[in-house]
Amino acid sequence: MSTPAPRYERAVRRAQADGRIPALAVALHRADREPWVFTVGDSGNPGHPLGPDTRFRIGSVTKTFTAVLVMQARDDGLIDLDQPVSAYLDLPAHGDATIRRLLSHTAGYQREPYGDVWDSLLAPDAGRMLAELDRAERVLPNARRFHYSNLGLAVLGQLVAKLRGGTWAEIVQERILAPLGLAATTVARPEQAAIGYLVDAYSDAARPEPPVDVAGLAPAAQIWSTAGDMARWAAFLASPEIVDPAGRVLAAATVDEMRWPLTTTDENLWALGFGLGLILVPEPHRVVHVGHDGAMPGFLAGVYGRRGGDGNPGALGCAVLGSSGTAWQTNELVHELLRIAVDSDPAEIRPWRPAPPAPATYRPVLGRWWSEGMEFVFSWHDGRLQARAVDAPASRPPAIFESLPDEVDVLRTISGREAGELLRLTRDDRGGVARMHWATYRFTRAQEAFDGGRATDGPE
Template sequence: MAARMTDGTPVTEKSDHPKAATSAYEREVRLLQRDHRVPSVSAALARQDRPLWTLEVAGPELAKGTDAQYRIGSVTKTFTAVLVMQARDAGLLDLDDTVAQHLDVPRHGDLTIRRLLSHSSGLAREPYGDVWDTLDVPDSGKLLADLTHIESVLPTSRRFHYSNLGFAILGHLVARLAGSTWEELVVDRLIRPLGLTRTTVTQQGPVAQGYLVDAFSERVRPETGLDFGGVGPAAQLWSTAADMATWAAFLAKPDEKVLAGSTVDEMVHPLMVTDEMDWKLALGLGLMVVPRGDRVVHVGHTGGMPGFIAGVFCDRASGVGAAVLGASGTAGQIAAVPHKLLELSAELDEPQIQPWVPGEAPPDEIVSVLGHWWTEGTQFTFSWKDGKLEGRAAGQPKQIPPAIFERLTADLYRTVSGREAGEHLRLTRGDDGKVVRMNWATYRVTRDQQTF
């Protein structure tokens, strides 16, 4: 008999990764390190049914082991976004609240939390001053005070415009609501509960050195370490590939004690494409959403700091998380390899096929709803599965989820997901109590095909 948790849910038994899969993972990472001249690379893949897979590729003099920390840069934003959503779920804020409702700022207090999360506020990218030239980063007090000098470079919600400053503001806002600092909050609410023991606000050895790799020679030059001060909620964290793959897997299948799955569903809904002519990347609420074809999307974030580039993504359907961290500030391909690892995992290491098991009979009031119906000239099949009423169009590909309905009153249902989400399904019964007609989003649904 399969092992079960105390709440009755099955425990997935772990088995080793197939050799063909691990060989393919290793090849991708080794090609990255060689072809893009990355002094050291650390990679990891986390999935529920396999032990954590990790690999470091580096020359002997640079090898630090898979437990070495790297800067993860803007992957930090995903932590700040989750902190904001935790506060929202706790009733401390609304995403359409303005900054000024929760934080005393001299300017830009009219910007909303939702727009800052989705990089659609129009706020300037960086804090006041030439931060990336001088490496003189303001503390939180100066960062907020300097907002008086900062422009809105675009109208709010006009288009995507990346803003480290916006995420810094969010971090300080949510910390103020908690009566804490962002640094304390990210440890107490996320890092410690999820067991991310090698994820820290300041570096803790062993630590990889970040480099600039010369474009036209084999020389590498060490980059300076940089404490991001008041901009920390946007890019401060250090971590390992193992911790980041675990974090990515959390974003795929979250621990409900830390963040509700329905909240992550909200976070991954695309709000703004980064390029209106090339829809290959969108932003949700603090998370990057990358379509990969055939209804597969990867969710996560990239990151860059002097001498480091990171890519941390998950496949939400499978629950697999991947992370690749590199000690080069010039090898942009580092951020692309997690996608390859996720796709190799799906291709070469498919999860075990779970057997179908019989379920409970549908309730009496549902029986006459089941079967084939027609609406708007299209045939639908209504079924009872997993304790829910669902509807699926004829010929609808399996990877497209059905419409799911929840009962409101005796003969009134709400579409909670899929086609016509949010709309009502209303049942009409004949003298014998059987359903003879339905109305879905007001459209008539009948047993035979009819004109309007």
């Protein structure tokens, strides 16, 4: 198969030209290829021409780092996501918002700290931001609906700083950037920084935007990075078990928890979901892009990893960083490139190989069963008992079971249909499985009504 690089490059060049973006840096990360990085344009920084090491503001992509820090604290037993933030941080108001609601932007906090931050370009420091929380509004009731809030994530960043006994900047460096090797990602503006621009709507003029230090809002928007580093970060959000197999930053199960949608961003158009600090973009065929967009004066960023789908090699992440604050093409391109990656260069198909048979205790379970008039197939693959409805689409993953300790005939559904529910096996006198109960519903080898009779049974 020919390399897809020309398709990538053409898509990037088209976005840069159509969006009139002074500098555009793009990277793709995947488990089975070397990283691909491409830049087009001019950095605007005379001492540092545009290249793979050029740094861009990533804006609200910063929130994904803060969200991971919060989940680290939860996993370390320092916080409970369903406790009010005031249980851990002294606040003058709005402390009843739970940490989970703040992470999912459903706590009702107003968007920004008190004052006209984006008019004055003077953000409060962390102490003042928290002290003035009583001057900020609760614009919606807690848990009512999605309302994006920089203030809410900034409060969580300061919560983590207090819990860990350092500054947010120190903690993000120590607990995320260093372990993942994101050496080009910094909180402070680096000397390799691109200049961000406002591109005139009616001419080709471009005006440099002023640099902005967001101070106490740093946990929501401060970070600078390269496209290469951010593609790796996107790959971590999609496949932590590949990028961070030892779980040094976060357990894969916790990242999976972050990706579960807690709200839609628009009740009339279910095009975006929000999990615990992560944006979820549904794609066809049970695929989802997970990550975040970012915007700062003169900069836009899109950083997403791809979950699921045929041809996905795993750890597939993409970052698109641009030096224009108005080019929507920046945020569209990241999704286009993820699609091209699996369309033009899908993962290699691994050959099937025989494996040991199912344990003797579960062999009587294998095959077809019926429940509620529907037919299911139970099988043994990859060392686990699995089940799926006969008419389920191939793209739908099976239910997977795991036996309880010391109870081989009672299994827990650990993923897929009825996740969390029990599967109980009832054996006959010869040790075969006569019937099963899954989530309390009876499963039998023949199709039966709820009273045990069959449709083919005639009157007696």
